[in-house]
Amino acid sequence: MDIKIEKLTKKYGSHRAVDQISFEVHQGEILGFLGPNGAGKTTTMKIITNYLNPDEGEVFIGGKKLSEHADELKRHIGYLPENNPLYHDMPVVDYLEFCAALQGIERLRIPERVREMIRITGLNAEKHKKIGELSKGYRQRVGLAQAMIHNPSILILDEPTTGLDPNQIVEIRRLIRELGREKTVILSTHILPEVEATCDRILIINDGKIVADGTAEHLRKQAQGQEILTVKIEDGDVNAIFKALQSLSTVATVDFMDRSLSRFEVQSRPGCTSRREIFNLCVQNHWTLTEMAVSEAKLEDIFRELTMN
Template identity: 70%
Template structure:
């Protein structure tokens, strides 16, 4: 089921938590929702899950507006809320059964669904314990299990990997990737490597507005504008090399990284690569090019650029 969000707006008092945002998510796509604290991620997710109402704009799920069919559409959504609230005095199995019943899972299917969730989320050793006795990582798994118990077409996960240990994080990410093949997944996080590892597409919002939308590669390209290359050239004097590099048509700026080792940082002209020119230059001058690596802008830098102002 596709999610289509149009001009969504929500105000808390005078403050606009979500300010006129629009985007689409297609089936089989995992959308990473990024943003600093208070950017409006959780508010948007709460509106999609119909926990809070829409003020302006519209959300369509599978072509139907959430305003007209709120209760019918909730069946197709699995939701893991931000702080993963759970009934601590309930045993895991009872809790999953309760959630399955609330989601109108057919009575005969409930035991097999519970078994499957216990297996997928790795809860087998803990399934008879009360939720309150579980560690944070296991509680998070219970949260994921309840979100997926009715096999929803859409999964909304608000910071799904908080509190998990590195092994569990890898497992949960893999799980999300597997699920994401057939379903529509929106996950919010502020762990940036997580987005790169799990998401097909990244949406960065800041102060209620969308500031970036695309795959991590396109975001990199957009924010970079120009290519930055690190080179190490031997068999020449550093001053000769730097002048020659600066005279290339495709370079914008050249700087020393380490003068003694002849290491340079080359900024290319916008939208042009200077790699070939540098290579040809070295061939012509009989210098030896021992290192050439293009420097990637880190997602962290993109994030900071877009959300600090």
């Protein structure tokens, strides 16, 4: 099911937590929702899951208005809220059975679904323990299990990998990617490599407004105005090399990265590339070029550039 969000606005007092947001997510797509704390990610997710009503705008799920068909549409949504609230005095199995029943799964099919979820999330050894006795990572799995128990076509996950160890993170990401092939997934996170690893598309939100929307590649291209090269040139005088590099017509700035190893950071002029020129320079002067790498603009940098005011 597709999700379409149109001009969503939510105000807390005079503060606009979400300000005229519009975007679409299609079936089979994993959307990464990025943004600094307090940017409006959680509020948007709460509106999509019908926990909050927007002040303006509308959410369409599968072409239907959420405000008019909430009870019917909620069945198709699996939701893992921020901080993963759970009943700590309930055993895992009882809790999952309760969630399955609330989701309207037939009584006879409930044990089968619960077993399936326990298998997928690897909770088998812990299934009879009370949720309060579990470690944070296992609780997170319980949260994911309850979100997926009714096999929803839409998954809304608010920071799904917090509190998991690196192995579990890899597992959960793999699970989300698998699910994402046939479902519509929106996940929010602070961990930037996670977005690259799991999401098809990235949406960066700041101060309630969307500041970027596209694939990781697309965002890189957008942010990357200038080429940045790391070069290491040997068999020559460091200062002479520095001057020679600076005199190239395509080069904007040169910086020493490591004087003793004669490594430089070369930034080209906008729209230019200096790779050939640097190579030819070395040939002319009988220097040895031992390293040349294009440093990619990191997602972190893009994120900071877009969200720092």
